Amino acid sequence: MEMYRSHVMVCRGTGCTSSNSEQIVKNFEELLKQHGLENEVVVERTGCFGLCALGPIVIIYPEASFYSLVKPEDVEEIVNEHLIKGRVVKRLLYAETIENDTIKSIDDVDFYKKQVRIALRNCGVINPENIDEYIAFDGYKALEKVLTGMKPTEVIDTIKKSGLRGRGGGGFPTGTKWEFAAKSQADQKYVLCNADEGDPGAFMDRSVLEGDPHAVIEAMTIAAYAIGSSQGYVYVRAEYPIAVKRLAIAISQAREYGLLGQNIMGTDFNFDLEIRLGAGAFVCGEETALIASIEGERGMPRPRPPFPAVKGLFGKPTILNNVETYANIPQIINNGAEWFAAMGTEKSKGTKVFALGGKINNTGLVEVPMGTTMREVIFEIGGGIPNGKKFKAAQTGGPSGGCIPMEHIDVPIDYDNLIALGSMMGSGGLIVMDEDNCMVDIARFFLDFTVDESCGKCTPCREGTKRMLDILEKIVEGKGQEGDIEKLETLANTIKNSALCGLGQTAPNPVLSTLKYFRDEYEAHIYDKKCPAGVCQGLAKYTIIEDKCKGCGICAKQCPVTAISGKPKTPYIIEHEKCAKCGVCLEKCPFGAIIKA
Amino acid sequence: MTEMEFKEKLSKLESIINEHKNQQGALMPVLNETQELFGYLPEEAQKRISEELDISMAEIYGVATFYSRFTLKPRGKHTIGVCLGTACYVKNAQEIIDRIKKEIKISAGETTDDGLFTLEATRCIGCCGLAPVMTVGEDVYGKIVPEDVTDIIKKYQG
């Protein structure tokens, strides 16, 4: 690699790209050329730095100046001041890095201080489209170690000893999975990577593929060696075009370097990879459905057993792991099982990446050791709730998970603790809700999702989730009746016990968990016909404030059901029985005299 | 699309099919690339795929209708996507999509009469940090409020 005096790292993760970071890269390149600096300063496009809320982000090394909310027109100032005169542009620095006029290292700010980056190690650090950079950061060293000095059984033992569990949802021990497949005898075996990332609100897999694709390729090659496979597939969502493109570039570079293909690193080991695109079906994240989809069929789950480790893709022994799971593998091989197992709780080792979203200040991606508490993640790293609002709950595990209320916020995060609370780790989406969110509406939202995504193969899921959704819709519309909660509970238990695949088995969780912690909100909707958070339109009550009403009559003219009456110049009145809750009157009143409660 | 363009695309389809023909599980990559090429899966294209991959039309139809990315009807010139993933939903994405529906007078899944816009409710597109998010074609708009919708749509009406 060439030597440069400065490295300008511009985030080209999805968040920053959508706020125009490509233009920032172009401006840097152009201005550096104008000043004849293109051989001294290099501009690199990187993956996500994690702090997407403050994007676009630019970091300049060696000073490690962390610029946030950079606009294309700011580039000129950065070039003139920072890169030419050596003066940091304070006005653009991430405010948290400035303390009493001195500049703190980014590792000391609250957002990064408690993070430990293993899976996200290279994200934002290297240019993902250049294999040499990955190699310069110890890339493919683990593969070399494995191919030249370890037996497949030793690789499996190392992964088992590390305690690594699947990061895609279930938390199954990775080493044990590999061992099953290694023991199956067959002429061909397959290694699959699940990059379908279905949880709506999680984007860590996307960020790893966009920021460090070689880590996944290296890990899959190691897995192939361990189980005796020569062909792998990465199943990626078609909605992730940048990830697909970077992965394709990485695969072809790895082939050029002899790190994929025949006789890898001069040994007699062969392995190659293909990308397969999903086509927008959540259920395809389930392993047997994913396999059916790669085979070119409708992505419907198949009964297990036989388990994929015995009879998987094209009828051959197959392992499937999640992107983040793979991203840990090279590190475990390089640093040893003990190093990894020293982090975390008794039964959950290492770190977990969370996508912080919803009502939280620092939305973005964070990686913390297992055992960190929810409070630390939300209030320290995440910077708490915006606009002085009160925290209500954090939802983990997406449509399969549940919510964690304030009273359990000090629980250390690991697989088993979250299950005990009625939620689950899932893939790591962590959505924060404040007092303005209605928990019944959130439950309805998730059920709507599962009804939409149910593949329809088995009745409990196909019909049962629909019936649950009907009841929830009635409740949020203000038509809930006594007995609805009990009906929901009965249906939930039936579906959990009889659905064929994980989608159906876990679909009732968001309802059960909100019922467990926020039963009073359900009761308020059903018995008092009130939505305490003021979200549910059907329960809204529009009222005219007498003192403010000027009697102009505009509202009455606009009301589609003639629910408003009155005489000009005197306060108008809304007939609540007639009102269709359309909200038009509130929008049209020129004097702000109508309120919704 | 004119007839000429359509014919051209059909010949491109030929090379897509040839590229994947000998792969195991070729149908999905072929359908994905066909969808990309035409913007939908025309019946004529399905027929060719059926013949050359030796897969029945019924099976292709079954697969095409199972996955939400595949469409059997042409789309509008611009596809407007509103993310209704969890992170966006808790930040009022519903109001955004309601506003767009009012603005262009169609529901999710429909195309405007002039063929300009197709509206879709999408799932997480991985920009949760910028929630709520809407997309028009490849362009992503983050941290929007319902009032922004009119101006965004105007940009594509010109």
Ligand SMILES: Cc1cc2nc3c(=O)[nH]c(=O)nc-3n(C[C@H](O)[C@H](O)[C@H](O)COP(=O)(O)O)c2cc1C
């Ligand atoms: C409905 C459903 C959707 C799933 N979606 C995903 C997904 O998007 N990504 C993922 O990695 N795992 C998903 N899983 C879990 C996978 O079935 C599988 O357990 C996982 O990919 C195995 O990898 P791991 O052991 O490394 O986690 C899903 C499971 C179910 C039941």
Ligand code: SF4
């Ligand atoms: S549980 Fe639902 S998604 Fe799973 S197989 Fe049954 S119908 Fe399909």
Ligand code: SF4
């Ligand atoms: S529009 Fe407002 S001010 Fe006019 S009559 Fe209605 S409530 Fe009163």
Ligand code: SF4
């Ligand atoms: S909310 Fe709609 S229906 Fe109700 S009074 Fe106002 S305009 Fe009429």
Ligand code: FES
């Ligand atoms: S996309 Fe740039 S920081 Fe996340």
Ligand code: FES
């Ligand atoms: S939930 Fe909307 S982008 Fe993720």
